[in-house]
Amino acid sequence: MQLSVWTYEGPPHVGAMRVATAMDGVHYLLHSPQGDTYADLLFTMIERRDKRPPVTYTTFQARDLGKDTSQLFQTAALDVVERFQPDAMLVGASCTAELIQDDPAGLIENMGLPIPVIPLELPSYQRKEHWGAAETFYQIVRKLSDKSRTRSPIDGRRPLVNLLGPTALGFRHRDDIVEITGLLGHMGIEVNVTAPLGANAGDIAKLGEADFNIVLYPETGDLAADYLKREFGQPAIRTIPIGVGATQDFVREVAALAGVDPEPMLQEGLSRLSWWSRSIDSNYLTGKRVFIFGDATHAVAAARIASEELGFTVAGLGCYNREYARDIRAAAKLYDVEPLITDDHLAVEKAIKEAQVELVLGTQMERHIAKRFGIGCAVISSPVHVQDFPARFSPQMGFEGANVLFDEWVHPLVMGLEEHLLTMFRDDFEFNDHSGPSHLGPGHSAPAPEDFAAPANDTETVWSEDAQRELKKIPFFVRGKAKRNTETFAAEQGVATIELATLYEAKAHYAQ
């Protein structure tokens, strides 16, 4: 057993729902108790979908157990076919149904339904949401792709690609697809199929016609891409175009496979991020310590942008999906940090606290943690929240995605010019420490006055009055750090009372 308060991923059947809901004409029959229907609200409320997810839950109850749960399942299957007339049906068991061992796959096979049926085996007690989505998508592709439809000779036609991995409830998938499809279009490359998001059974049938695959979301698209490689010999691109540099790499790789010229797409100025980042106001971004946590793909991408494109210091890097831990470990080496692979949000909270950062790039979970610590935060990955489905176009991928990232990551920080003013007018009665940066809005409360008597660390150090007064003159957004550093320094030096001099010695000691 694992003690868990908040979870980063739902059970694997929720992953299957994300695939079914993303597609058209695919229905999912889920053998499950009534409470499992909660999952519908993820789609209708968080993502504001205007249709019910195409899921029928058998909703067996205790009184059905041992007698007619399998009967219930079969009746429900007939109802689905009659009422929804799907092009294909997924069938599977939730965690409870897995235990009663009704064998949906076997039951459905004997029914001779008039549509393709895809049985799913998603072990609820071992696997989680992303894997469930990947496996479901793979099974759909395996069953519905038409093995006779393969790529035609290139003969003057435009290169064709499949975009694999976007699902319902995905972090900005909706906009990423638009952005990347546009980018490919500029390069003269046509999208054959985007799946699962927006695809129907007919689209899946023609996957084999593409020249190659682009895996935008490895967590959900990798298994299918591996299969397509085996079955149709289609190569796959796995460079994730998040950030300017990664998008340029992506363009080069795509161009090489497609046999087109990458240069027109590599021109500078396609993303504002490069100039925004080099502009003088961004000086203050240098060396800001960031903590990055999310699904591995987004976390690795974020680390590169943070480090190479914004000049931050990556002070922590991790992911919650163990399946991709290797990617995180490799990236952590680059930035010389300890990789954090965990789905225990309390461990993440502890790591964030210890890393003493100025910005957290994480999931909704980290957003809450950061809020509690009074640190700025931007969300970079699922699990998602209603806020992660903005009305406006806001991709993460491609050149426009890079612009979005600049805005979303930099705004939670105190602006450069403003930081300068805050320091200058620190003692002004209207512009004091507790007003906080204005762009955070009136709802954003400045940090509560600190208790100077209490040391920030568990040390016995005392502050002299002089030193305390001086400490108050340090801008509030760095004061916590100054205080902690000074105390740590004092403890190391065996200084019992922190004098003015100790403060400045500590400052010199920690100066980089």
Next chain:
Amino acid sequence: MNASLPLNTASAVDCAPVLKERGQREVFCGLTGIIWLHRKMQDAFFLVVGSRTCAHLIQSAAGVMIFAEPRFATAIMEERDLAGLADANEELDRIVDQLLERRPEIKSLFLVGSCPSEVIKLDLSKAAQRLGAKHGRQVRILNYSGSGIETTFTEGEDACLASLVPVMPELPASAPPNLIIVGSLPDIVEDQFLRLFAELGIENVASLPERSVADLPGVGPNTRFLLAQPFLGDTAQRLKERGAQRLDALFPFGVQGTTDWLKVAATEFGIDLQHFEEITLPYQLRADRAIAHQRKRLEGKSIFFMPDSQLEVPLARFLANELGMVLTEVGSPYLHRTHLAQELAVLPAGVILSEGQDVDRQLDRVRATKPDLTVCGLGLANPLESEGLCTKWAIELVFSPIHGFDQAGDLAELFARPLRRRDVLRV
């Protein structure tokens, strides 16, 4: 004012047309109750023994993640816990040790059963005994089932409160009469009721649950109780088994319901009727005024209830009798005939009651009926809105303070707001 409507308990309750449905349901399971129960009982912790699905349900139903480490968690079962019950029990003990070490302030711990724990027959009452023997000095360990195969949404609260009844202190036959308000109410509502009872002159009033599990009220042959919620069948049964008597009344929604609810208690406790009128009249008038604002908007509008919390019947009664809404179908996951007898008696004629659910067929009926307002769960609201139907999320009725005189206007407003919004939007 409708407060003095005669209660025709002899009406043909059992003839009310009831559509019994046993198809697919779209409702939460009893675990959901933890979201409000843990806020109410501030010294209690709820440990769900379940699966990743259970953890995900609570987190998703809570909508936003609560801003702190909450007083609930899930012991998520993994592959090896399914190997044998001995291992599962051992694991559970380990988890409880770990939890109590981290949260030493917990005074009561509820082990909450789920579908998976029930299907593998993990006996949580035995586990509670075993762990009680070990940690008894520090914390009281209780258990109940919130599983979806046994409980529907609010029935989880029923199961939780029922688990508290056996540990309520015993009051002897010589004890003075006492009154217990049964059902978890927001503090503000609970305090209003306590003030009202005090004004009426009824002493010895307590609540189940109290804000702290350590303060459970006593129960004995002189105990009378009022149900504040219609879904507390098992809790009422257990209280009866301990000698307490249920006071049969309307549920305290709206002026009519609240007045009746208080009056039944006043009568039982020998309060002079004139005194009752004097005390309650100003509250009734104030509530009437608050309701009047919304009546304009709701009068003559039709409403359809999808089954959700068992609050449907009393709320439908309030909306029909005090706001002039037209009831079409009133669906409830379960109709407790005895506890609802009075409610059913004062429902307008011609209402279709449905019990249980077959969600797709019910949605067909919603579309055919085209009600002005449909009360439904979160999974259904946006899809219905996109079809042009106006909806009210049922879950808000469980989370918001809606009982009593001073919330009657707010309650009406919850139903009026979606309609008002339709009127103002020009997009």
